[in-house]
Amino acid sequence: MLRMKNLWLWIIGCCLLAAPSVLNAQKKMLPAEQEIRLQYGADRLGKRKDAAMKQFRDHRLGAFIHWGLYAIPGGEWNGKVYSGAAEWLKVWAKVSADEWLTLMDQWNPTRFDAKKWARMAKEMGVKYVKITTKHHEGFCLWPSQYTEYTVANTPFKRDILGELVKAYNAENIDVHFYFSVMDWSHPDYRSSLKTKEDSIAFRRFLTFTDNQLKELATRYPTVKDFWFDGTWDASIKQNGWWTAHVEQMLKEMVPGVTINSRLRADDYGKRHFDSNGHLMGDYESGYERRLPHPVKDLKVTQWDWEACMTVPENQWGYHKEWSLSYVKQPVEVLERIVHAVSMGGNMVVNFGPQPDGDFRSEEKELAQYIGRWMKKNGEAIYGCDYAGWEKQDWGYFTRKGDEVYMVVFQLPYSNRLQVKTPQGVNIIKATNIEQKEVKVQETARNEYQVVLPASTPNEPFVIRLHIENKNQTSDKYRDALT
Numbered sequence: 013m014l015r016m017k018n019l020w021l022w023i024i025g026c027c028l029l030a031a032p033s034v035l036n037a038q039k040k041m042l043p044a045e046q047e048i049r050l051q052y053g054a055d056r057l058g059k060r061k062d063a064a065m066k067q068f069r070d071h072r073l074g075a076f077i078h079w080g081l082y083a084i085p086g087g088e089w090n091g092k093v094y095s096g097a098a099e100w101l102k103v104w105a106k107v108s109a110d111e112w113l114t115l116m117d118q119w120n121p122t123r124f125d126a127k128k129w130a131r132m133a134k135e136m137g138v139k140y141v142k143i144t145t146k147h148h149e150g151f152c153l154w155p156s157q158y159t160e161y162t163v164a165n166t167p168f169k170r171d172i173l174g175e176l177v178k179a180y181n182a183e184n185i186d187v188h189f190y191f192s193v194m195d196w197s198h199p200d201y202r203s204s205l206k207t208k209e210d211s212i213a214f215r216r217f218l219t220f221t222d223n224q225l226k227e228l229a230t231r232y233p234t235v236k237d238f239w240f241d242g243t244w245d246a247s248i249k250q251n252g253w254w255t256a257h258v259e260q261m262l263k264e265m266v267p268g269v270t271i272n273s274r275l276r277a278d279d280y281g282k283r284h285f286d287s288n289g290h291l292m293g294d295y296e297s298g299y300e301r302r303l304p305h306p307v308k309d310l311k312v313t314q315w316d317w318e319a320c321m322t323v324p325e326n327q328w329g330y331h332k333e334w335s336l337s338y339v340k341q342p343v344e345v346l347e348r349i350v351h352a353v354s355m356g357g358n359m360v361v362n363f364g365p366q367p368d369g370d371f372r373s374e375e376k377e378l379a380q381y382i383g384r385w386m387k388k389n390g391e392a393i394y395g396c397d398y399a400g401w402e403k404q405d406w407g408y409f410t411r412k413g414d415e416v417y418m419v420v421f422q423l424p425y426s427n428r429l430q431v432k433t434p435q436g437v438n439i440i441k442a443t444n445i446e447q448k449e450v451k452v453q454e455t456a457r458n459e460y461q462v463v464l465p466a467s468t469p470n471e472p473f474v475i476r477l478h479i480e481n482k483n484q485t486s487d488k489y490r491d492a493l494t
């Protein structure tokens with residue numbers, strides 16, 4: 013009798029525990045008509061499946077170039093060095109737009125050589141480069157006909173962007189355009205719309221922006237992506253229709269083009285994800301100088317995403333004094349690249365070229381380090397995705413079909429690497445990157461140890477696991493063993 017009672021308590025307890033998850037499941041499965049009706053929300057549910065998006069995703073590794081007038085002062089104004097981001101110096105040092113834009117007279121990067129930049133990117137192993145066509149300061153790296161603040165009106169005169177597009181494309185590297193909507197040089201820009209005059213001026217500003225974007229898409233038709241920034245102000249959030257319109261306009265002009273989520277705001281000013289929680293744009297672009305937690309944030313594997321990072325803590329444009337913050341070692345940059353790919357994302361590593369058109373030595377060394385590693389181990393990065401396996405302390409898993417890659421950053425004292433496979437997935441064989449067999453032994457059901465040889469590379473390395481997925485066949489033999 014007592015046992016019966018316990019059983020009932022047990023059953024009731026279970027029902028109570030299960031109740032919230034049942035409710036959650038119902039919430040997730042709300043039929044479409046129960047969602048808020050949005051005119052400017054997500055255009056699509058789930059990942060894009062076309063070839064252009066697949067190309068974006070398979071590239072996995074990109075470089076960011078932040079280059080503009082801010083490279084000239086490099087974080088220093090009137091003898092004072094500001095530790096904040098160099099490309100924001102105008103704000104830190106409270107410089108007026110007019111004064112800031114006189115830096116154009118000093119724009120003369122005599123050592124600039126687009127072909128050299130392209131070779132550097134090629135050697136680094138990046139498959140695409142994101143270039144600041146125009147940062148917040150408003151200075152354009154192309155000769156825009158809609159403003160006087162462009163490369164054309166500097167001593168150097170040359171179309172920097174055009175030369176770069178040509179040089180990168182010649183190396184088979186895709187070019188993505190960074191574009192800041194917020195523009196400190198434009199008299200019609202408004203961060204908020206308080207009066208009717210503000211709204212009228214801002215409407216003119218949006219037309220100006222449309223014109224610049226159409227100009228970019230027309231002049232450089234091989235552009236593969238627009239990455240919008242400076243879209244957080246109330247004025248833009250109140251005009252969600254415009255962000256949806258920009259995406260549509262660019263997609264009509266450039267077949268296959270990809271657009272980041274940061275552009276978008278919905279009918280209620282909700283950004284990145286709309287009021288129903290659906291991603292807007294083609295990929296999430298919120299991971300800036302940070303990454304999702306490799307265990308707790310697995311939800312990111314449900315959509316495409318791209319992270320970007322700086323080498324110092326927070327310097328995108330050239331800053332002459334890097335020692336003011338922690339500067340990452342090349343191996344730390346590499347770990348972040350692998351971390352992103354292991355969770356189904358892309359990683360973009362930033363470079364802030366010097367005002368003379370060359371790169372600082374730290375950045376050249378970093379590019380070489382990553383390139384050397386990618387040349388040997390790139391198989392575990394390019395075209396790879398989230399593996400769906402439980403994260404282990406030695407590093408990260410990535411996956412391409414039936415090959416699962418272990419990218420090892422930490423060597424345990426035992427020289428044995430623990431691996432747990434999902435039910436029905438068996439490891440057939442392990443090899444190192446040179447295809448030499450590595451011992452792997454089953455220690456328990458769905459648990460293995462990769463037994464490393466006595467000597468391993470003294471840098472992060474890759475173990476390739478050839479797997480067999482019993483879930484995909486009708487062979488249930490192993491399941492029947494329980």
Ligand code: H76
Pocket residue numbers: 097099100241300328
């Ligand atoms: C804040 C901010 C901007 N977004 C980054 C990608 C940099 O461009 C930085 O200036």
